Amino acid sequence: MTKQYNNNHYNITTIITIDQHSGFCFGVTRAITKAEQELQSGALYCLGDIVHNGQECQRLEQLGLQTIDYDDLRTLHHARVLLRAHGEPPSTYWIAQQRSIQLIDATCPVVKKLQDRIRNCYLTHKADSTLPPQILIYGKPGHAEVIGLQGQTHDTAIVIESPNQLDRIDFTRPIYLFSQTTKSVEGFHALVDAIRAQIKNLNSPITLEAHDTICRNVANRVAQLQAFARNNDIVIFVGGTKSSNARVLFNHCLEANPNTIFISSPDQLINHPLLQKTNPDCRVGICGATSTPLWLMEQCKEQLIKALPST
Ligand code: SF4
Known part of the structure; x- marks a missing residue:
């Protein structure tokens, strides 16, 4: 243009x-379209900002979308709540069920697939061992998508942002690494290299399974x-x-x-x-x-x- x-x-x-x-991106467009469609049928809440952009949130607010937080969610009853593209941990679905809240799930399909992969990895390896599997998430602590991913592991996954945080990893147990979808590819590979180097330095027999789950979008x-x-x-x-x-x-x-x-x-x-x-x-x-x-x-x-x- x-x-x-x-x-x-x-x-x-x-x-x-x-x-x-x-x-x-595709995931955010999809969530906003869903919100606009659902608003035509009446009151709609959104758990967290639908997008990290004040003006777009304001535009949707004017159409009737009400943004709420987790405390608000626990007080609602028989309401309709939209889940944004970032996705949610299982606890959110549980709260909604307890309070007869109808969820309009606009989790991005790419994030949904990642949640499934992490949950399957967690459940498969949990069955193999007495210790919970060591799942690492390369991501930003506290980010909404990361909270949703951690929730797939009963919050046992370790969130790591840089190779300077290797001391948080137990190098005696196998490592399964995934990434928040919006992290940088270079940063992910730098972390993989640093973990591999440390395994070698320590002469550790453990394995690293690294899954590059960064969204190419x-x-x-x-x-x-x-x-x-x-x-x-x-x-x-x-x-x-x-x-x-x-x-x-x-x-x-x-x-x-x-x-x-x-x-x-x-x-x-x-x-x-x-x-x-x-x-x-x-x-x-x-x-x-x-x-x-x-x-x-x-x-x-x-x-x-x-x-x-x-x-
Ligand atoms: S996974 Fe990709 S398409 Fe989906 S919301 Fe994230 S950046 Fe957008």
Whole structure:
């Protein structure tokens, strides 16, 4: 989506492009479509923010979606609750059953499959041994998806974020490693290498079963986003401040193009110092995270046209 502006108001020809690969991933789009459909049949709650983007949450709130937390869930009765793409631990399904809550399960099928794999691994190896199997999850502690994955193992899985945390692993027991779907492929392989090196150092007879369960929907975006950032003089990254995916992708953009700025709403473009430095024929790219709605990037483009320096 490329647009050129060269009129009486601007002394430059600015090309503004919205990155065609940015925006909601398949799982988030699916959850939002489900919410919109279900809202037509009456009151609907969502357990946690449906997407880590304040503006999109607000838009859905205006349509009637009410965001609740676990404490609220325990007080509801005979209500309809949507489970977002991140997925939930088994305890959430149990609470819903106890309270006659109808769940609208919008867990992303990719996450659902990962939950099943972790649960099967846990149950299979639990039957083999008196000790619970040592399942590692490469992920961010406390992240909603990770809580759902840990729940598949009765919360026995160890969440590990970097090779600096190897001291949390018992190198006398077999290791089964999985990854949160939105983590980086490089980070996962660095962790696998570090675990293998430690097994060798310790001369341990244990095995490591490493399952790369990273969603390519997100992983492939890094290369695409960096190419986009390099192709523009200025990059405006639009993302929610609560989104870890937005922070990660923004940093990749910044690495490819130091003239990258992070904004959460179009009004942050007003009087932005970087935009005052635009040169003739400047190329400005607008991109975002997997949680950034297209309509928000379009609004940023409109604001950008107003914010660019005029003659
Ligand atoms: S990033 Fe992948 S796994 Fe996660 S919600 Fe999106 S499509 Fe599903």
